Amino acid sequence: MKLVVFGASGRIGTELVRQAVAAGHTVTAVVRAGSSLQVALPELRLVAAQAGVPGGQVEVVTADVLDPAAIAPVLAGHDGVLSALGPRPSGPSDLLTESARSMLRALDESGVRRFLVVSVAGIHTKGDDPFTKYVVKPILGRFLRESFADARRMEELVTASTADWTIVCPPRLTNGAGKGRIRSNTEGTVRGGFTITRADVATYLLDVVADPGLHRKTAIIANGSGR
Numbered sequence: 001m002k003l004v005v006f007g008a009s010g011r012i013g014t015e016l017v018r019q020a021v022a023a024g025h026t027v028t029a030v031v032r033a034g035s036s037l038q039v040a041l042p043e044l045r046l047v048a049a050q051a052g053v054p055g056g057q058v059e060v061v062t063a064d065v066l067d068p069a070a071i072a073p074v075l076a077g078h079d080g081v082l083s084a085l086g087p088r089p090s091g092p093s094d095l096l097t098e099s100a101r102s103m104l105r106a107l108d109e110s111g112v113r114r115f116l117v118v119s120v121a122g123i124h125t126k127g128d129d130p131f132t133k134y135v136v137k138p139i140l141g142r143f144l145r146e147s148f149a150d151a152r153r154m155e156e157l158v159t160a161s162t163a164d165w166t167i168v169c170p171p172r173l174t175n176g177a178g179k180g181r182i183r184s185n186t187e188g189t190v191r192g193g194f195t196i197t198r199a200d201v202a203t204y205l206l207d208v209v210a211d212p213g214l215h216r217k218t219a220i221i222a223n224g225s226g227r
Helices: 011-022 041-051 069-076 095-110 132-141 145-159 198-208
Strands: 002-006 026-031 060-062 078-083 113-119 164-169 172-174 183-185 195-196 215-221
Touching: 002 011, 011 026, 011 113, 011 198, 026 069, 069 095, 078 095, 095 113, 113 145, 113 198, 145 164, 145 198, 164 198, 195 198, 195 215, 198 215
Parallel strands: 002 026, 002 078, 026 060, 078 113, 113 164, 164 215, 172 195
Antiparallel strands: 183 215
16 A cells, blocks of 8 residues: 555654564655654665565655645645644644644545544543542543643544544553554444554554444544453
8 A cells, every 4th residue: 555654753653664664555754843763764675675575665755734825736646644643742733733733634635545543542431430430530641731632633634624534542642562462442442452563553453444344433442351
């Protein structure tokens, strides 16, 4: 597939680009001015060669995700758009909301329909056990009030759009190698799922990008045991 990755210089974005190239996808990695990929292009090409896959190409494009006129030409001709942009950890922010607004406009202009975006599991409570729902998440919500509000506004924009969207909501993110066990739920939260590696978030995004069964659905994902 031909994929566009926004937030490609971030930690989830880096995993997305690396894994997509290794799987033989053609990737357009979009970074903001002053940023660059955290993995060298020769290394990515070596990853593809070692995997013995066709394709495995990557192009780096510098563009402002908040400017739909600038990013629409980048999207044209691709099969899907994946946003690995994350919320700001503290302070007022509308990055997720405004970037989603811009990307959705660019999707309309470019004719690309498939859109996957990373949100946060903490703003969802359906299916939570009482302690998590009434104690843990309200505390988190006070500390992360601005970023949670931004994520909620973004999700409202995406779900109201005509794109073939999937919203992917991980809990607390960790580094390191993927654990290989990813639990997901499109009907509510993942019980006992409190963390997930960034590598596994990237794996899940690539696993479902071509799955029409996940169109217009929100998926909560996590590592670990439980149901």
